[in-house]
Amino acid sequence: MRVGVLTGGGDCPGLNAVIRAVVRKGIEKHGWDVVGFRNGWAGPVTGDSRPLGLNDVEDILARGGTILGSSRTNPYKDDSVDKIRATLSEQGVDALVAIGGEDTLGVAKRLVDDGINVVGVPKTIDNDLDATDYTFGFDTAVHIATEAIDRLRTTAESHHRALVVEVMGRHAGWIALHSGLAGGANVILVPERPFSVDKVVEWVLRRFEAEYAPIIVVAEGAVPEGGKEVLHSGERDAFGHVRLGGVGQWLAEEIADRTGKESRAVVLGHTQRGGTPTAYDRVLATRFGLHAVDAVAEGDWGTMVALRGTDIVRVKLSEATAKLKTVPLDRYQEAEVFFG
Structure with missing residues (x-):
């Protein structure tokens, strides 16, 4: 054969x-x-x-x-x-x-x-x-993202910044959920649940008031309430998928404008899928x-x-292949306990 x-x-x-x-x-x-x-x-x-x-x-x-x-x-x-x-x-x-x-x-x-x-x-x-x-x-991607969050936390605390970490996840927020929980993120945003920017800002301010630097983990496919996906470009691949990317930078700018606090975005991108x-x-x-x-x-x-x-x-x-496996609401609600 x-x-x-x-x-x-x-x-x-x-x-x-x-x-x-x-x-x-x-x-x-x-x-x-x-x-x-x-x-x-x-x-x-x-x-x-x-x-x-x-x-x-x-x-x-x-x-x-x-x-x-x-x-x-x-x-x-x-x-x-x-x-x-x-x-x-x-x-x-x-x-x-x-x-x-x-x-x-x-x-x-x-x-x-x-x-x-x-x-x-x-x-x-x-x-x-x-x-x-x-x-x-998946396990490797989560491990890499978690290590990045651990490293970013130290620099965020040193400079009193809000840091937004954008991870992969077009329609499913499993990487964001797992790495956010493992890395102790203060906010986790996933594609399955549109987020309120006002609520994110509230959580960020609460963290600053406690004299800690907030860490926000956001999946690339996450969308604000009433908004839509942030696209890197309008190109589509052979299966019709557009290239996502940019929600992290957009959210960091929103946080800075609304809080007056310094906010930076880090896009982990393809580091999550490479290496050993x-x-x-x-x-x-x-x-x-x-x-x-x-x-x-x-x-x-x-x-x-x-x-x-x-x-x-x-x-x-x-x-x-009938449907995608997305993050169920009850799993996301477990993480919400740690927001803010």
């Missing part, structure tokens, strides 16, 4: 751990040939691939990013599905392991419907894929890869491996 593997969408700590697990178990247990397609779905569309042997994955467990490269290519936007079929036929590839988030796995689901053998592995630092408790990359994965993400990614191989061996196409409790299970791709 010849199996292809690809990584699509944004890069994420732990991708290489999945690749390593697929290659090691695929070759050593099943005797498969494993092929890596470069740059997400662009690889099968163009035929850009490389063989993956044991030596190719020997030292990649701790490496961030992906040795295969990634992209936000959508083969259904350009009617390239027949090109994928041709590539798989020409290269003798019997099945694909697609590692990605909502968009990548949405394509995987459609390809299965069109008769192509695909098994999915969930990946996103946003932790917003439904049907799995956690995705690898945490031990938790390495283990979770490895387990996902191992169980994806089992699904391929059993011909269980159209499924995605998922974490439920401490067990790795399989769910239908249609279930995993």
